[in-house]
Amino acid sequence: MAATKASKEQKYDRQLRLWGDHGQETLENAHVCLINATATGTEILKNLVLPGIGAFTIVDGHTVSGEDKRNVFALTLALMLQNRAQAATELLQELNSDVSGNFVEESPDKLLDNDPEFFHRFTIVIGVQLPESTCLRLGSVLWSASVPFLVCKTYGLIGYMRLAVQEHTVIESHPDNALEDLRLDQPFGEFKNHIQSYDLDSMDKKDHSHTPWIIIVAKYLEKWLSEHNGQPPKNYKDKEAFRQLIREGILKNENGVPEDEENFEEAIKNVNTALNPTKVPSAVEDLFNSEQCKNITSQTPDFWVMLRAVKEFVHNEGNGSLPVRGTIPDMIADSQKFINLQNPPESISEKDIKLFCKNASFLRVVRCRSLTEEYSVDSVNKDEITSCMDSPDSEMVFYLMLRAVDRFYQQHSRYPGVYNYQVEEDISKLKLCVNGLLQEYSLNVNIKDDYIHEFCRYGAAEPHTVAAFLGGSAAQEAIKIISHQFVPFSNTFIYNAMSQTSATLQL
Amino acid sequence: MADAEEPEKKRRRIEDLTEKMAVDGGHRDSGCDWDGRWNHVRKFLERPGPFTHPDFEPSTESLQFLLETCKILVIGAGGLGCELLKNLALSGFRLIHVVDMDTIDVSNLNRQFLFRPKDVGRPKAEVAADFINSRIPGCKVVPHFKKIQDFDESFYRQFHIIVCGLDSIIARRWMNGMLISLLSYEDGVLDPSSIIPLIDGGTEGFKGNARVILPGMTACIDCTLELYPPQINFPMCTIASMPRLPEHCIEYARILQWPKEKPFGDTSLDGDNPEHIQWVFDRAQERAAEFNITGVTYRLTQGVVKRIIPAVASTNAVIAAACATEVFKIATSAYIPLNNYLVFNDVDGLYTYTFEAERKENCSACSQVPQDLQFPPSAKLQEVLEYLTENASLQMKSPAITTTLEGKNKTLYLQSVKSIEERTRPNLCKTLKELGLSDGQELAVADVTTPQTVLFKLNFTA
Numbered sequence: 001m002a003a004t005k006a007s008k009e010q011k012y013d014r015q016l017r018l019w020g021d022h023g024q025e026t027l028e029n030a031h032v033c034l035i036n037a038t039a040t041g042t043e044i045l046k047n048l049v050l051p052g053i054g055a056f057t058i059v060d061g062h063t064v065s066g067e068d069k070r071n072v073f074a075l076t077l078a079l080m081l082q083n084r085a086q087a088a089t090e091l092l093q094e095l096n097s098d099v100s101g102n103f104v105e106e107s108p109d110k111l112l113d114n115d116p117e118f119f120h121r122f123t124i125v126i127g128v129q130l131p132e133s134t135c136l137r138l139g140s141v142l143w144s145a146s147v148p149f150l151v152c153k154t155y156g157l158i159g160y161m162r163l164a165v166q167e168h169t170v171i172e173s174h175p176d177n178a179l180e181d182l183r184l185d186q187p188f189g190e191f192k193n194h195i196q197s198y199d200l201d202s203m204d205k206k207d208h209s210h211t212p213w214i215i216i217v218a219k220y221l222e223k224w225l226s227e228h229n230g231q232p233p234k235n236y237k238d239k240e241a242f243r244q245l246i247r248e249g250i251l252k253n254e255n256g257v258p259e260d261e262e263n264f265e266e267a268i269k270n271v272n273t274a275l276n277p278t279k280v281p282s283a284v285e286d287l288f289n290s291e292q293c294k295n296i297t298s299q300t301p302d303f304w305v306m307l308r309a310v311k312e313f314v315h316n317e318g319n320g321s322l323p324v325r326g327t328i329p330d331m332i333a334d335s336q337k338f339i340n341l342q343n344p345p346e347s348i349s350e351k352d353i354k355l356f357c358k359n360a361s362f363l364r365v366v367r368c369r370s371l372t373e374e375y376s377v378d379s380v381n382k383d384e385i386t387s388c389m390d391s392p393d394s395e396m397v398f399y400l401m402l403r404a405v406d407r408f409y410q411q412h413s414r415y416p417g418v419y420n421y422q423v424e425e426d427i428s429k430l431k432l433c434v435n436g437l438l439q440e441y442s443l444n445v446n447i448k449d450d451y452i453h454e455f456c457r458y459g460a461a462e463p464h465t466v467a468a469f470l471g472g473s474a475a476q477e478a479i480k481i482i483s484h485q486f487v488p489f490s491n492t493f494i495y496n497a498m499s500q501t502s503a504t505l506q507l
Numbered sequence: 508m509a510d511a512e513e514p515e516k517k518r519r520r521i522e523d524l525t526e527k528m529a530v531d532g533g534h535r536d537s538g539c540d541w542d543g544r545w546n547h548v549r550k551f552l553e554r555p556g557p558f559t560h561p562d563f564e565p566s567t568e569s570l571q572f573l574l575e576t577c578k579i580l581v582i583g584a585g586g587l588g589c590e591l592l593k594n595l596a597l598s599g600f601r602l603i604h605v606v607d608m609d610t611i612d613v614s615n616l617n618r619q620f621l622f623r624p625k626d627v628g629r630p631k632a633e634v635a636a637d638f639i640n641s642r643i644p645g646c647k648v649v650p651h652f653k654k655i656q657d658f659d660e661s662f663y664r665q666f667h668i669i670v671c672g673l674d675s676i677i678a679r680r681w682m683n684g685m686l687i688s689l690l691s692y693e694d695g696v697l698d699p700s701s702i703i704p705l706i707d708g709g710t711e712g713f714k715g716n717a718r719v720i721l722p723g724m725t726a727c728i729d730c731t732l733e734l735y736p737p738q739i740n741f742p743m744c745t746i747a748s749m750p751r752l753p754e755h756c757i758e759y760a761r762i763l764q765w766p767k768e769k770p771f772g773d774t775s776l777d778g779d780n781p782e783h784i785q786w787v788f789d790r791a792q793e794r795a796a797e798f799n800i801t802g803v804t805y806r807l808t809q810g811v812v813k814r815i816i817p818a819v820a821s822t823n824a825v826i827a828a829a830c831a832t833e834v835f836k837i838a839t840s841a842y843i844p845l846n847n848y849l850v851f852n853d854v855d856g857l858y859t860y861t862f863e864a865e866r867k868e869n870c871s872a873c874s875q876v877p878q879d880l881q882f883p884p885s886a887k888l889q890e891v892l893e894y895l896t897e898n899a900s901l902q903m904k905s906p907a908i909t910t911t912l913e914g915k916n917k918t919l920y921l922q923s924v925k926s927i928e929e930r931t932r933p934n935l936c937k938t939l940k941e942l943g944l945s946d947g948q949e950l951a952v953a954d955v956t957t958p959q960t961v962l963f964k965l966n967f968t969a
Binding site: 007009010011012013014015016018037043046051052065069094095097157173175176180200210211212213214215235262263266269308355410420423439447450454457459462463464466467468469471472473475476478479480486487488490493495497498499500501502504 | 543546547548551553554555556557558590592594597598613614616617618619624636713717742743745747748749751801806810815816817818819820821822823824826827828829831833835842844845849852853854855856858859861888897905960
């Protein structure tokens with residue numbers, strides 16, 4: 001057992017540095033469902049099997065076609081097993097012996113007919129190349145069961161993803177540019193004393209150059225405040241003057257030439273961020289004011305319970321500020337003692353609270369609209385669609401084309417332009433679908449004929465490089481949902497391989 | 508439910524079947540192409556369309572070009588390389604060479620999916636080639652367990668397109684320099700047939716980029732050196748006096764305590780030696796305890812000492828996919844290629860940014876303009892050396908400076924050969940005038956960042 005644990009640590013080392021052991025644990029406890037083992041589907045799953053999800057189940061009623069066989073994963077076993085689900089399962093399992101794979105040789109429609117609760121067991125369901133009707137049916141079932149649903153489609157050179165999750169909370173969002181929590185504008189009691197213990201003017205040269213830059217900024221800030229009526233440097237002019245003030249504090253040698261004091265340089269460099277006013281980020285304020293935070297019941301998820309406690313802290317002991325993040329170590333311990341929870345649920349440990357406080361500035365909540373809302377004439381997001389379509393280069397046109405193509409499939413039981421002889425004649429048929437779509441939703445937008453021609457030309461092809469791009473993208477979004485770390489997109493993502501551009505849309 | 512066959516037996520069964528299929532289908536290029544195999548590719552080669560490249564002409568011959576003639580070089584068989592080989596092979600490319608100087612490590616297995624636990628220790632290029640060749644009928648990947656510097660122009664000249672999945676900027680610059688050296692100019696005009704497109708991909712955690720370089724025509728690697736993020740180095744005053752992060756404690760042990768205490772004699776710190784890492788880890792923990800800092804772990808210690816870059820399968824999949832799409836576009840003229848730089852980040856949602864990196868007029872690699880060196884004659888050679896290494900657009904690693912004096916080739920300073928370094932070291936303290944250099948003198952500088960020497964012209968200032 002110990003041997004396997006050590007070798008898993010080695011194998012997963014590079015990714016553990018991103019989401020930690022606790023993140024890895026969530027992956028290993030996850031059971032992912034993939035519907036349709038197409039090139040896109042197997043690519044997505046490969047990128048989930050490699051990092052070690054606990055289990056996957058492929059739902060696919062298709063047999064392996066000549067086109068599928070070019071997919072390395074379906075390829076070789078196709079000879080013995082004509083079933084795509086089984087072929088993909090075996091090959092994917094080969095990638096990581098820690099993962100268990102299952103398959104169900106059934107179309108999702110059949111499962112929805114006979115056993116819709118089948119899908120309730122999954123941590124996330126990923127539906128690939130699904131026709132519209134299946135997608136909506138499944139979406140509705142998963143929405144009611146609060147199972148996250150990720151819809152993916154590769155269509156010619158266009159990639160599409162849609163996330164449907166009611167409410168997804170993120171404590172560890174790992175923002176790229178997290179500013180340090182220095183609080184120099186509101187120095188904490190103990191820190192204030194600490195600053196007092198330094199007297200720059202009476203120090204010898206060595207101590208002067210070794211004084212930490214934070215202390216230098218704090219000291220000079222005190223000086224500034226006393227000279228400016230308690231007002232900290234606010235605008236660019238002030239900050240430049242403040243920097244100059246610090247610069248003048250650099251020791252000079254007997255010839256009046258400034259010495260090489262790295263700590264002073266560091267202080268000057270960090271003036272902007274060090275002077276950031278300490279306040280609760282607006283995103284967090286919004287969370288404080290949300291319904292879930294205001295109405296705590298016995299059913300409320302832990303995230304909101306802890307958030308409420310932090311809100312109380314901010315309004316009381318915190319004096320308007322969040323608990324100290326702990327960037328300056330002496331300051332960590334005390335503030336967290338003040339988090340009082342009313343009848344804390346057993347599920348919340350001290351460790352949980354510490355983690356929550358450390359990340360309080362960066363909490364995020366993602367809410368997506370349901371597919372039903374997106375597709376319903378009453379609630380379609382007309383504003384988003386029309387405003388995007390105002391820009392000539394917007395990826396929104398591809399979203400509309402994908403919807404039109406789905407219509408085409410509904411009407412003709414096939415996709416446009418699959419065979420060469422169909423390309424020309426399908427253009428006018430697809431155009432009718434486009435117009436029908438725009439009319440039904442009262443969308444006053446114009447779609448150039450070029451796009452209609454291009455989508456017939458695609459012939460519902462699933463080129464491997466586009467499938468692979470989507471495979472990486474979708475897998476990481478699934479990992480975000482499973483681990484609750486990093487922030488998932490919301491709610492529609494379009495990738496255009498022709499121009500190598502992408503967009504995230506709210507639909 | 509998949510049966511409980513041992514992985515090894517199963518793998519062999521899969522390979523036997525592939526061979527059987529190939530033999531049955533006739534193991535010749537077109538013979539192993541079953542019905543529908545290349546449908547998804549054909550649609551883009553045989554049908555006209557409104558967004559294709561102006562040069563594009565639909566034809567059934569383009570597919571044959573991919574399958575039988577187009578030669579691609581993949582540099583690196585790691586996170587990006589494995590994905591690239593798979594993408595290219597499944598898009599119809601069959602004549603592929605792959606170069607990688609590394610062997611497989613356990614920590615590769617979370618993303619370099621052409622490798623299995625039993626392959627640990629074997630050369631990446633060879634295992635990758637084996638896998639692709641045995642699983643994708645018709646594909647002929649030729650592996651090279653070598654460094655890119657082991658090959659010369661005659662090797663690189665044979666390829667139509669080169670795509671890189673490297674993990675080092677130095678290697679990228681070398682490759683960049685090599686392709687630039689292949690360019691031929693007639694009367695100052697670039698001969699387009701001497702251009703070999705270079706597609707370069709890079710990833711780090713959840714970030715990545717892909718770029719298309721047409722040497723001599725578009726921005727090259729050196730044109731945009733400043734785009735590469737600098738290494739994270741913490742300020743010494745923080746490390747020495749006021750650590751706040753566990754990393755500060757580890758750097759304290761590595762930079763200050765190790766040289767002072769020499770725990771294993773005169774040996775330098777070896778990131779791959781567990782005893783060394785353990786020592787650093789223990790010292791870092793002591794310091795962390797002193798300052799009430801949490802978070803010092805063995806893993807973090809190793810990461811800081813070895814400068815480990817975190818990596819996952821997904822980012823590599825995305826970037827390699829974008830690169831392979833560009834290879835396809837360029838090889839077939841199906842669409843206008845990326846012009847010319849794509850940035851990707853999926854920490855918060857998914858973010859891409861596409862822009863045209865501009866050529867630098869006086870780029871030291873691709874501009875053909877002799878580089879200017881402005882120094883007073885009283886400047887010491889040491890200052891010139893520092894300029895070459897510290898200047899943001901040059902960033903040389905250990906430049907070797909030579910010149911011609913009195914008709915003879917003279918080495919002013921060279922670091923890489925110990926005896927020559929010792930012999931030329933005194934020159935560093937001499938002034939340019941003392942060394943006999945004159946205004947307008949040409950200095951030839953060699954460095955690991957380029958296969959060709961870079962010519963500099965000395966410009967004496969007052």
